[in-house]
Amino acid sequence: MARWIKVLHSDDPTPIAQIPFVVRAAGKELLLMKTLKGEWxxxxxxxxxxxxxxxxxxxxxxxxxVCPLHRYRFCLEDGYETQGRGRLYLFPIKEVEHEVFVFL
Ligand code: FES
Structure with a gap:
């Protein structure tokens, strides 16, 4: 059953904006990033x-x-490839009181 899973705790090091990093949650690897606007x-x-x-x-x-293999370019706003060639799945994500949760 899908649920919100905490992936970053309030005492974890503050991530650098615009630099994706890997987390593991519920047996999956995910990429996370905080944008310059402060969105996850x-x-x-x-x-x-x-x-x-x-x-x-x-x-x-x-x-x-931009995927390094065939150069498909996916927008992190909605996941769509910029020439309509598919969609990257974006996990629902939220920050609550300096802790970050992903819906898995
Ligand atoms: S595998 Fe990423 S664009 Fe083909």
Whole structure:
């Protein structure tokens, strides 16, 4: 059953904005990032096209990540590929009193 799972505690080190990092929760690996606007994003670490790793891929100025294998570009606002070639799943994420939760 899906539920909100705490992935960052209030005493964890403060993440650097715009730098994705990996967390493990409920047996899954997820990428998390805090944007410059202070919003949280979380997405799967594999590209939805052919499952290339998205680890270490940083967003561009427009807030999109480009898969290193075939250069599909996914916007972290809604997950859609900018040329309509699929969608990266974005996990629901929220911050409550300096703790971060992902809906898994
Ligand atoms: S595997 Fe990512 S674009 Fe093809």
């Amino acid at each position: 994003k979380s997405w799967e670490p594999q590209c939805p096209h052919q499952k290339a790793s998205l680890m270490g891929v940083r967003p561009d100025e427009a807030g999109c990540i």
